[in-house]
Amino acid sequence: MRPDPAPRRTPAERRARMMALPPLSDDDGGAIDRFVDAIWAESGLARPTLESYRRDLAGLARWRRGGGLAKATRADLFDYLAWRSAEGYAARSNARLLTALRAFFGWQVREGHRPDDPTALLEPPRLPRSLPKAITETHVEALLAAPDASTPDGLRDRAMLELMYACGLRVSELVGLPATGVNLRQGVLRVLGKGSKERLVPMGDEARHWLERYLAEARPRLAGRQVHATLFLTPRAGPLSRQQFWHLVKRHAAVAGIDPARISPHGLRHSFATHLLNHGADLRSLQMLLGHSSLSTTQIYTLVAREKLKQLHAHHHPRG
Template sequence: MTSDNQAVDARKAKQQPSNVDQSIIEQFVDALWLEKGLSDNTLSSYRRDLSLYACWLNERSTMLLGASRLDLMAYLNWRMRQRMKPSSTSRMLSCLRGFYRYFLRENRIDQDPTLEIESPKRGRPLPKTLTEAEVEALLAAPDINDPLDFRDRAMLEMLYASGLRVTELISLTLQQINLRQGVIRVMGKGDKERLVPLGDEARDWLLRYMKDVRPLLIGDSSSEVVFPSRRGQQMTRQTFWHRIKRHGLVAGVDKLPSPHVLRHAFATHLLNHGADLRVVQLLLGHSDLSTTQIYTHIAQHRLQSVHKQHHPRG
C-alpha cells in the first residue's frame, strides 16, 4: 500500500462492500486465478482495489456492475483530490478494465465504463539498487556463527546470484535444487518455469548451509523448504524483510535494502558487466522484454558516471 493513500485506505478498509459486490469481486478474482494463474499477492491487490471502489460507490447508492463512466470519472477526481499517486491510480484502472471486460464477456453488463478513460501520466521510476561494494558489505553482515544468520547469508547469496523474487526464494524446496549441476528450477509468476544457474560462490554457501545448518533449523520437521524459519516451517516475506533490514543496518548501507533490491542489483550488475538484455530477461523470468529494459537506464547512468569520472573530456 503506497504512503499517499494509507490514511484513506485505512478508513475505507473499516468498511465492507455490499454482499452483492463482495460476491461479484470474488467471482472475478476466482476467474483471474483460473485463467491467468496470478499470485496471491496480485490477487489481493485486485481485491483491495475493487473493494475500495465498491465502498466509494456504495456510499453513493451505486453497485459495481451499475457504475457508469461518469461514476468512474468522479472516483478518479476524488482520488486526485486525495493526492493519491498516479502509479496507484493507474494500477487501479488496469484492475477495473479487466473487471468490466470480464463481466461484459459474461453478458452481465451492456457497456464498459472504462472505455476512453486514459490512465494518469506517470514517469517511469528507476528501481532502487545497490552498488557492488554495498552488496558485498550486506553479504558479509550476518554473523555466520549463528545458525539463523548463516541461513540469512546463504539466502542473500542466493538472491544476488540468481535474481529470484523473494516469494520464489522463501518457497524454494529441496526438489527444485540441483547442486551437482549448480542450477535451480523456479516456478515464477503465472506458473512459468525457468532454470536459473548459481555461481560458484552461492553454490558453496548453499552446500555448507545444507550440510551444517539446515538440519539444526529443521529439527524433527519433515518440511521440504530449503530455508525454514526458526520453527522449521516456511518463513513469511515480512520475516525475511526484517532480517535483511537488520543486516543492512549492520552493513551501514544507506539505502536500507528490501529483498527486491538485490534482484534489481542482480540485473543491473549483469548489464554493467556486459550481459545481453535478453539473457537477463530469461534469468529474471520477465515475459516481456520491455519490463527488463528499465535496467538499461540504470546501466546507462553508471556508464555516464564512469565516463565523466575517467574520460579526459568528461
C-alpha cells in the same frame, strides 16, 4: 451520494477514511469472488496479484455506498479516480487500480453480465519513469558477508542473500522456494515466477557452496523433526514471510555499514541485473534469467548502465 473531494491526506488518514466507508455488500463481495476465481483459472495470476485486485475492487464498491460494483458507469469511474487523486493516492496506485477495473469489467462483458466496458476510454495516469536502484558490487560483497554464519539463522541468511544476488530472484520467489526446486548436482534452481511460469536459473559456485552448508548444517536444526516443503525456515520451523526477509536485509545492511534506507530486498535483484549488464551480458539472456515476459521490461536496465557510464565520464573525463 458520493463523498466530496478532500485535501491530500497522509496514508494513515486515507486508510481511516476508507475504513469509515460502508462495508462491502454481499452482492458486490460475491461478484468479486467469482471474478477472482475466474481470472485465476484463466491466467494463473499469483496470490498477491489476486488479493490486490480484490482490495481495489472492494474499495470502489464501498465508495459507491451500495450502488453496485457491476453497475458502475464510466462517469462513476472518472469520479472515483478523481476522488482518489484528490485524496493523495499515488499515480502508480491508481494505475494498478485501473488494471484491476479493466480486468473485472472485461470479464463482466465476456460473461454477458453487461453490454459495455466502462473502462474503454479511461487513460492510465502518467507514471514517472524511475530507474531501478542497484547497489555497488563493493556494497553487495559487504552485505553478503554480514550474517554470522556460525549460527543456523546466520547461515540461512547468508544462503538466502547469496541466492538472491546470484540468481536475481524476486522476494516472493526466494521465500517460497521449495526444497525440491534445488538441484545441487547441476547447480540450478527451478523457480516458479509470476503467472506460475517456471524457469531454470543457474546459481553459481559461491551460492551453491552456501546453500550446501545451509542444507547440511542449519536447515536440519531449524526444521527439527518436522518435514517441510519450503527451503528456508524460521527457528519455529515455518517459512519466512516477505516482511521478515525485508527486516533481515535491513539488519544486515546496518551491520555492513550500508544505509538501510538505500537498500531493499528487490535492490539485490536490480543489482544482479545491472552488474550482469556491466560485465557484458546480453539483454535476451538477462530477460530469461529474470523471468520477464517482455524484453521491454528488461531494457530498463540498459538505462541504468547508461547513467552509470555518464557519471563515470562526467567524473573522470577532463571535459566531462
